[in-house]
Amino acid sequence: MIWLTWRQFRTQTLLAAALLAAAAVYLLITGTQLRHSYNADLLSCHAPNAQYTCMGLLNGLQTQYNGPLNLIELLVMGTPALVGIFWGAPLIAGELERGTHYMAWNQSVTRGRWLAVKLCAIGLASIVTAGLVSLLMTWWASPLDTMSGNRFGTQAFNARNIAPLGYAAFAFVLGVALGLLIRRTLPAMAATLAVFIAVQFLVTVAVRPNVMPSTTTTVPINQTTMSQAARFDRSPQDTGPVAIDLPTPAGAWNLGETPALNSAGRPIQTSEVLTCWSQLLSKGPVVVKGGPPAGFGSLGACLAPLNLHVNISYLPANRYWPLQWIETALYTVLAALLAAFCFRRVRRVS
Structure with missing residues (x-):
């Protein structure tokens, strides 16, 4: 069963590996250049009376890399969605659409085992892919993140560290579940994208700011x-x-x-x-x-x-990693619930 999964999935695996290799080469080269420029600008900050010159240099560095930063962040944020669309949605919907499920599910391998191997093997590949992309992005952008001091921004939070792993696991199993329900590949792919974006928006806007207690401070003017x-x-x-x-x-x-x-x-x-x-x-x-x-x-x-004064509500900087773990756990639980639904539903498919 594992060998069969590899045979069916090897094209996608090799394509993903090639894209990851190309991304790694680009990020390593430009990331090294970024670090060189950043360290050179920091040296100028130690000169006497160089405060304003230093600020100008660092602001210029941020402006220079702002375009690539936004583009790479969007690509990292889009990776889980692509996983759900192209790896998750066709997994069962493709079998049902072609009618090959009659042969696949009437051999010595049970439906449950067939689904378990597919979910584990391809799901693990999805998580590893998102993890590698996130690792490269986190390393590449670390000088810019140090300068901006804003790790809680939507793009910065969603494209760094461990959160993309949870997104990828959820998006993949979501695609599988919707493919099982809709039974047609293209509609399942479209539904996966729509639902994933809706869930991401809901969690970002409504859940993340409220999952941990905030601090309110009064700042005099x-x-x-x-x-x-x-x-x-x-x-x-x-x-x-x-x-x-x-x-x-x-x-x-x-x-x-x-x-x-x-x-x-x-x-x-x-x-x-x-x-x-x-x-x-x-x-x-x-x-x-x-x-x-x-x-x-x-x-x-x-x-x-x-x-006069202003009341400011905020989350301290030390809440960053707890939020990353909480959100990753939330998406992992959602993925587990969807997987349980898939195991229950696949037994009823005829």
């Missing part, structure tokens, strides 16, 4: 905190709210911020900050990224007597 602000938005209407993006602890996942609040916890109105805002604009253009850290500092100093 003053010269120190405003010098690190990334954004200051006032409403066009005088009665509208004021939104400020203040920094969270290093490496944390910002789940949300309130508008600027007064000491009573009430959102302030735009009219209350217009005087300070006009004073800031009178001193020239505001520079936040790539420039002096003053940014909105003078605006913060002007607003400090108003005793």
